Amino acid sequence: MASVVFNPGEPVGSILESVNQNGVDLLILGALQRENFLKYYIGSIARKITRKASCSVMLLINPSIERLPCKHIVVNGLEDQKTPATISAAFFVAAALSSEKITIVEEVSSTEIGSVQDDKSLRKSTLLKEKISRREDSRIQKILEEIPQNHKEKKLIATQPIFGKRGYSIGHYAEVVRADLLVMNAPKASGFWDRLFPHDIEHILTELPTDILIVQ
Amino acid sequence: MSSKKSNIQAFFSALPKNIFSGFVVSLIALPLGLGLAMASEAPPISGIIAAVVGGLMVSILGGSHVTISGPGNGLVGVLLVAITTLGIQGAYAAIICSGALLVLLGFLRMGKLADFFPSSAIQGMLAAIGLIILGKQFHIMLGNKLSLEGSISYLLAIPETIQGVFYYQDTGLTFAAISGVLSLAIMVFYSKIRNQYLQLIPAPMWIVLLSIGFSYYYEMVLQQPNPISAVYMISGIPSANQIIAEIPVPNFSAIGSLSFWTSVLALTLIASIESLLSIKAVDKLDPQKRRSNVNRDLKALGLATVGSGFLGGLNVVTVIARSSVNVNNGGSNRSSNFMHALFLVVFIVLFSTQLTRIPLPALMAILVYTGYKLASPTLVRKIFSVGKEQLLIFFTTLLVTLFVDLITGILAGLIITFIIHVLVNKGAAVFIRNFLKPNVLMFQEKENGNYYVSVKHFCSFLNFYKLKQKLEDVPEDKDVVIDFSMCQFVDHTVMESVSGYQDVFTKRGGHFEVIGLDLHGTDSQHPFALRKLLPGLTKRSGALTKRQLTLQEISKDFSLQYQAEKSEDVRFLDGFKHFSTKQIERIYNRLFNTENTFKLFDINYSEGEFIAKEDVRTTMLHIKLNSVIPGFTLDQEGFLEKVSVFAGFKDIAIEKHSDFSKRFYLRGEDSVAIQRFFTDNLVLFFESNPYYHVESNGTSVLVYSKERIAGVKEIKNLHDFGKRLQTELLVCTQNLG
Numbered sequence: 044m045a046s047v048v049f050n051p052g053e054p055v056g057s058i059l060e061s062v063n064q065n066g067v068d069l070l071i072l073g074a075l076q077r078e079n080f081l082k083y084y085i086g087s088i089a090r091k092i093t094r095k096a097s098c099s100v101m102l103l104i105n106p107s108i109e110r111l112p113c114k115h116i117v118v119n120g121l122e123d124q125k126t127p128a129t130i131s132a133a134f135f136v137a138a139a140l141s142s143e144k145i146t147i148v149e150e151v152s153s154t155e156i157g158s159v160q161d162d163k164s165l166r167k168s169t170l171l172k173e174k175i176s177r178r179e180d181s182r183i184q185k186i187l188e189e190i191p192q193n194h195k196e197k198k199l200i201a202t203q204p205i206f207g208k209r210g211y212s213i214g215h216y217a218e219v220v221r222a223d224l225l226v227m228n229a230p231k232a233s234g235f236w237d238r239l240f241p242h243d244i245e246h247i248l249t250e251l252p253t254d255i256l257i258v259q
Numbered sequence: 260m261s262s263k264k265s266n267i268q269a270f271f272s273a274l275p276k277n278i279f280s281g282f283v284v285s286l287i288a289l290p291l292g293l294g295l296a297m298a299s300e301a302p303p304i305s306g307i308i309a310a311v312v313g314g315l316m317v318s319i320l321g322g323s324h325v326t327i328s329g330p331g332n333g334l335v336g337v338l339l340v341a342i343t344t345l346g347i348q349g350a351y352a353a354i355i356c357s358g359a360l361l362v363l364l365g366f367l368r369m370g371k372l373a374d375f376f377p378s379s380a381i382q383g384m385l386a387a388i389g390l391i392i393l394g395k396q397f398h399i400m401l402g403n404k405l406s407l408e409g410s411i412s413y414l415l416a417i418p419e420t421i422q423g424v425f426y427y428q429d430t431g432l433t434f435a436a437i438s439g440v441l442s443l444a445i446m447v448f449y450s451k452i453r454n455q456y457l458q459l460i461p462a463p464m465w466i467v468l469l470s471i472g473f474s475y476y477y478e479m480v481l482q483q484p485n486p487i488s489a490v491y492m493i494s495g496i497p498s499a500n501q502i503i504a505e506i507p508v509p510n511f512s513a514i515g516s517l518s519f520w521t522s523v524l525a526l527t528l529i530a531s532i533e534s535l536l537s538i539k540a541v542d543k544l545d546p547q548k549r550r551s552n553v554n555r556d557l558k559a560l561g562l563a564t565v566g567s568g569f570l571g572g573l574n575v576v577t578v579i580a581r582s583s584v585n586v587n588n589g590g591s592n593r594s595s596n597f598m599h600a601l602f603l604v605v606f607i608v609l610f611s612t613q614l615t616r617i618p619l620p621a622l623m624a625i626l627v628y629t630g631y632k633l634a635s636p637t638l639v640r641k642i643f644s645v646g647k648e649q650l651l652i653f654f655t656t657l658l659v660t661l662f663v664d665l666i667t668g669i670l671a672g673l674i675i676t677f678i679i680h681v682l683v684n685k686g687a688a689v690f691i692r693n694f695l696k697p698n699v700l701m702f703q704e705k706e707n708g709n710y711y712v713s714v715k716h717f718c719s720f721l722n723f724y725k726l727k728q729k730l731e732d733v734p735e736d737k738d739v740v741i742d743f744s745m746c747q748f749v750d751h752t753v754m755e756s757v758s759g760y761q762d763v764f765t766k767r768g769g770h771f772e773v774i775g776l777d778l779h780g781t782d783s784q785h786p787f788a789l790r791k792l793l794p795g796l797t798k799r800s801g802a803l804t805k806r807q808l809t810l811q812e813i814s815k816d817f818s819l820q821y822q823a824e825k826s827e828d829v830r831f832l833d834g835f836k837h838f839s840t841k842q843i844e845r846i847y848n849r850l851f852n853t854e855n856t857f858k859l860f861d862i863n864y865s866e867g868e869f870i871a872k873e874d875v876r877t878t879m880l881h882i883k884l885n886s887v888i889p890g891f892t893l894d895q896e897g898f899l900e901k902v903s904v905f906a907g908f909k910d911i912a913i914e915k916h917s918d919f920s921k922r923f924y925l926r927g928e929d930s931v932a933i934q935r936f937f938t939d940n941l942v943l944f945f946e947s948n949p950y951y952h953v954e955s956n957g958t959s960v961l962v963y964s965k966e967r968i969a970g971v972k973e974i975k976n977l978h979d980f981g982k983r984l985q986t987e988l989l990v991c992t993q994n995l996g
Contacts, residue, residue, distance in 0.1 A: 156732075158368070158728075159731050159732050160322070160552040160553075160554060160555065161322060161549075161550045161551060161552035161555075162549055162550045164552075165550065165731075165732070165734060166734075168732065169734060201705070202705075203702060203705065204702070204703075205700070205701075205702045206701070206702075206732075207697075207699075207700060207701065207702075207729075208697045211696075211697045211700075212700050212702075215700035215713060215715060216700055216702065218715075218745070219700065219711075219713050219742075219745075246696070246697070249696070
């Protein structure tokens with residue numbers, strides 16, 4: 044059932060209001076890939092809504108009348124309670140759009156490894172990285188077992204641990220591998236200061252690497 | 260437990276070699292220490308104190324392996340200002356404070372500090388320091404002590420001094436000038452003469468020895484006073500007892516003044532930059548390919564500086580020339596730094612009175628040469644080849660440093676670099692927008708374990724540390740691909756550092772590839788001739804020389820192919836001990852067979868760094884083998900080798916061939932395999948043929964005779980020897996198999 048709701052008023056507020064009123068599950072918005080300098084700090088409509096919305100949001104940076112195939116989906120595998128739901132949502136979308144490949148990116152903050160100073164600390168950190176990679180992989184494998192089999196069929200499933208800044212690396216990675224959709228956990232509420240000192244999802248909102256789905 | 264034990268064993272087995280190289284280094288450190296201190300107008304002994312305290316403390320506490328610490332030439336300019344404004348005791352206080360700041364930098368992990376300065380600005384600053392040293396000491400070298408205002412006026416007075424030399428009334432001054440010029444000639448021509456006996460003693464020590472000998476000749480043989488004017492002799496070298504009795508008290512009374520803290524800041528800045536750059540350069544020379552812990556080194560250098568300041572010594576920094584001499588003489592761990600300090604103590608205790616026999620001009624000639632090397636025209640040409648804008652940065656920094664001071668100079672360099680970057684990009688938006696954002700992604704590809712690094716936005720001296728941080732996390736024997744295709748702008752500083760990483764990775768068995776810059780090259784709006792910096796892409800052009808034409812001719816006789824152009828591929832030389840401490844610059848004039856298993860080529864490489872740098876050009880033969888043989892080095896037994904035996908190398912004896920063992924010097928790790936490999940026939944072959952240096956890296960052998968380019972006839976001989984060696988080795992490997 045489709046319906047058109049018309050609400051006058053200031054865009055951010057009225058859209059958020061109608062989301063609450065109508066019990067919307069998924070909000071689809073068009074957005075610019077990159078905003079200009081001033082707008083970034085004050086906040087554009089799409090991003091403001093994304094930050095405040097209580098439902099899942101999909102941001103499209105290159106909407107097209109002709110449907111472009113969504114071949115490769117990148118999804119975050121952060122150690123977070125929201126992650127299993129996000130991953131299963133990603134698989135659901137992948138099944139619906141018949142995507143060929145899903146990559147689960149496990150971002151590990153570099154603070155967990157410590158800094159490399161010389162040969163000794165390099166050896167130590169290399170070993171530690173291997174250990175963490177294995178740990179992260181087994182965690183993801185457990186999540187994957189819960190995914191219904193029909194969602195996993197005929198799909199290439201890959202995992203990629205990345206040691207780097209959380210929230211940033213995955214966006215850059217999605218851009219490098221030319222992913223068609225990036226699926227992320229919903230952020231915790233963020234304010235102006237988070238834009239000055241960006242973290243997690245703010246890095247991606249600054250510069251949308253691709254279409255993005257934020258799962259609430 | 261067992262690994263600890265073997266570590267101790269390894270340390271003691273390497274100790275003789277380190278004592279030997281520590282000794283050679285102390286031979287340079289002695290004249291340099293005296294000279295650098297006098298150039299800063301500090302008591303000459305303060306340079307030695309800095310070297311001794313630095314050597315002892317940094318060798319125990321430091322985090323690098325083959326570096327040598329002591330008074331540095333970069334600090335001369337700053338120390339000069341500090342001593343003239345604060346007085347020598349106030350300067351000691353400033354030195355102590357800068358040492359404390361260095362320790363702080365170490366704890367704050369500011370080892371990356373040197374990365375924040377554009378490389379052309381650093382070059383400009385160093386060149387300015389070189390000119391300051393050169394300008395001031397040039398006059399003393401020619402027996403004309405001046406005291407002028409500002410470093411520029413010293414430089415401008417140089418022609419006058421040169422003219423003045425021909426009108427000296429006082430023969431004492433003429434002799435002083437002659438000793439200066441002769442010493443300068445020794446410094447200049449020393450590296451050009453490759454004679455193993457001459458090279459045993461470093462050039463600065465030759466100057467010291469010759470001038471002391473000269474003084475004794477007059478005293479003992481001619482029984483006349485030394486003809487060099489007494490004013491131009493080193494004075495005020497206290498004996499060991501005096502040094503301990505007369506430790507100066509640092510004067511902290513100026514601690515509230517601005518000039519005190521500018522001095523402290525400048526000392527800290529230059530000391531850390533000089534040390535960090537040196538450590539980076541020395542790490543590339545380390546044959547054992549270890550990584551230095553720069554932050555730990557900074558802490559050690561800082562502590563040593565504090566100690567040195569309290570004992571009446573100058574700042575302690577890591578010094579490149581002495582460190583490279585250390586590596587070239589077989590120094591393999593920090594004990595050589597320690598030994599160099601101990602030898603200096605021995606020299607002072609035993610010979611402090613002899614040192615007063617050294618004429619000042621002779622000592623200052625060493626510094627003039629150092630200054631010239633820092634600001635040499637080749638350096639300017641090299642920077643120009645990178646780009647005109649680099650030259651602008653270089654000269655801005657240089658001139659502001661000369662006319663104002665060091666800190667303003669380096670700041671001016673930073674600002675002009677940034678302005679140029681803004682102009683090149685037609686706007687500052689890309690920098691302002693992305694300055695604080697992370698821009699580097701690195702991950703290890705699952706399929707092959709390669710590291711992939713992608714850089715976004717821009718990469719310049721402003722944010723290079725972010726990229727560097729990632730690259731530091733990669734073991735050097737791995738494969739790295741670095742992708743700049745998402746990067747709008749890459750500056751010269753980054754390109755230079757990246758090329759440095761390429762060197763290190765290649766040397767340590769890894770691979771470092773840069774991709775994504777092709778687009779930048781075709782983009783006409785990108786004026787940085789970046790790819791020029793990546794090694795191996797400049798082409799040699801022009802007509803062939805006579806030698807090259809002859810080589811072309813004989814290549815047909817030997818049915819080999821000939822190529823005069825520089826070759827990019829020098830990787831086949833990896834693994835040869837001969838090149839482990841050397842930098843290969845180019846390979847050209849190649850004669851090779853179609854399978855590329857037999858190659859004759861000319862090669863340029865360099866040994867050492869800075870004033871101890873020696874460029875070597877030679878002709879070599881490389882034979883690729885089909886099978887594995889033990890790694891070995893075969894040399895003619897000579898005087899040098901006899902010395903090295905004492906220093907801990909071992910000659911492998913071949914049974915029943917005592918004559919061979921006597922005449923040849925055979926080294927290698929697996930002595931049993933080598934003994935088995937050297938069959939009677941092979942021994943006979945080496946005994947009955949002309950002598951060549953032969954080295955094997957396991958899969959191929961390298962043959963050469965002299966450290967110079969071979970003539971056509973010599974190439975023919977080398978070819979003949981090589982062909983016969985190849986068949987001989989084939990027989991041996993068949994026996995072995």
